Amino acid sequence: MSPTRTTSETAPVEALRLDRQLCFALYGAANRMQRLYRPLLDALGLTYPQYLAMLALWEQSPRSVGALGEALDLDSSTLTPLLKRLEAAGLVSRTRDPQDERRVIVTLTDAGAALRDRALTVPEQIFCQVGLPLDELTALRDKLKTVAS
Template structure:
């Protein structure tokens, strides 16, 4: 992809920055989630952990971290709080003591039913058709992949 070498100061306007559009949209979305999740006793990051575990009841901490793009230093306190709330358990893998398995408890599984209304409420708040949200989600996943690739691509200019 060719770079536009136009040094126009217009590129430095805040409203022209993709990063700010993503950041401010993420903040707005997280704020909208807050009251919905507080009814469940969850924070947004805890909700993300629960979403993954509702898909796959047991994962290693490493697998969970990879799925959520979180390092163990961030994930461990989240898991401790979820364990204290009796929504998950953490146990050493009998086959490999170095691995810690995270599993849903009965309470964690039951919480899924109470959370089922949340995606629909969030979709309504976007005021966008489902197809548009699905397309945007796919495009954002592709963007994230491109950005991750660019970070490791040695041919990029400094």
């Protein structure tokens, strides 16, 4: 009755089991979350990371690339192309800081500021699909903030 041994279900090494990995749970949840947002953000003409950048800018608008990167934990090699696309979409402007020409200042355009109104319903729509009670969601979010940071 021993299983056929053509497949190598090599003696379960517990430490390496996929379903035991926090990293995989995180990876999967992050991917699924992005898929959940996609249809809503498509309607706004934003990608998921662009949406996060807009959230940051809606909170505070003239910001340097560096400050934005700090807030999002992304560096300029990721942000620069993303911001150029937001600029091409007419949502932000990018100008050198006259006080310090190394810095690039990102500012919401009127269209970028206005887009916030259309984004207002997004969080609620996502919440409904996540399927966690608010208190658990909050606890999960706060626990995630402590992971490897």
